[in-house]
Amino acid sequence: MAAVKGRKRVSSRPLVRRGNVDDAQVMRRDLLRAASALFAVGGVDAVSVRAVAARIGVSPMTPYRYFTDKTELLSGLMRSVFDATFAQKQAAVAMHTGARERLRASIDAFLGYWEANPDHYRLVYMTEQNTRPAGETAATQALLSAG
Numbered sequence: 151m152a153a154v155k156g157r158k159r160v161s162s163r164p165l166v167r168r169g170n171v172d173d174a175q176v177m178r179r180d181l182l183r184a185a186s187a188l189f190a191v192g193g194v195d196a197v198s199v200r201a202v203a204a205r206i207g208v209s210p211m212t213p214y215r216y217f218t219d220k221t222e223l224l225s226g227l228m229r230s231v232f233d234a235t236f237a238q239k240q241a242a243v244a245m246h247t248g249a250r251e252r253l254r255a256s257i258d259a260f261l262g263y264w265e266a267n268p269d270h271y272r273l274v275y276m277t278e279q280n281t282r283p284a285g286e287t288a289a290t291q292a293l294l295s296a297g
Contacts (some may be wrong), residue, residue, distance in 0.1 A: 174216070177208075177212070177215075177216060178216045178226070180206050181202055181206065181213050181216055181217070181223070182223075182226055182227050182230050184201075184202045184205040184206045185197050185202050185223055185224070185226075185227050186227055186230075186269065186270075186273075187205065188201055188202065188205065189227070189269060189272075189273055190269040193272075193277070194224070194277055197220065197223065197224065197227075198220060199213045199214065199217070199219070199220055199223065202223065224273075227273065228273060228274060231267075231270045231273060231274055232274075234263070234267075234270075235260065235263045235264075235270075238259045238260075238262070238263045239255075239256050239259045239260055239263075241259070242255040242256060242258065242259035243255050243256050243259070
C-alpha cells in the first residue's frame with residue numbers, strides 16, 4: 151500500500167494520471183486481475199473491494215473510481231471472461247473457411263477456453279447466484295431445507 155511521507159508519495163506502483171485513458175485502463179485491468187486471483191483462491195466471498203485494493207497495493211478507496219461496488223466488480227470480471235472467450239472463438243474461426251470447419255473450431259475453442267480456465271468457468275456457471283433457481287433467495291432456500 152502507498153505510504154505518504156510529508157508531501158511525497160512512496161509506492162512501487164505508478165500514479166494514474168487524471169484524465170489519462172490508458173492509465174485508467176491499466177488500473178481497471180489490474181483490479182480485475184486481482185479480483186480474479188482472489189476468486190480463484192476463495193470464491194465470491196474472498197473478493198472484496200478492500201482485498202482487491204490491498205492485493206495491488208492501492209488505497210482501499212481507489213477501486214471505487216472504477217467500480218461502484220463488489221457487484222459491479224464481479225460483473226466487470228465476468229465481462230472480461232466473456233470477452234476473452236469470444237476473442238478465442240473469433241481467432242479460431244478466422245482460420246477456417248468452410249461452415250462446418252468454422253462451427254467445429256468455434257465449439258472446440260469455446261470448450262478449450264473453459265478447460266484451460268476452470269476458475270472462469272466456476273465464476274460464470276457455478277457461483278451460488280448462477281446455480282440457484284430464479285426467484286429463490288438464500289432465505290427461501292433455508293426454509294425449504296429446514297422443512
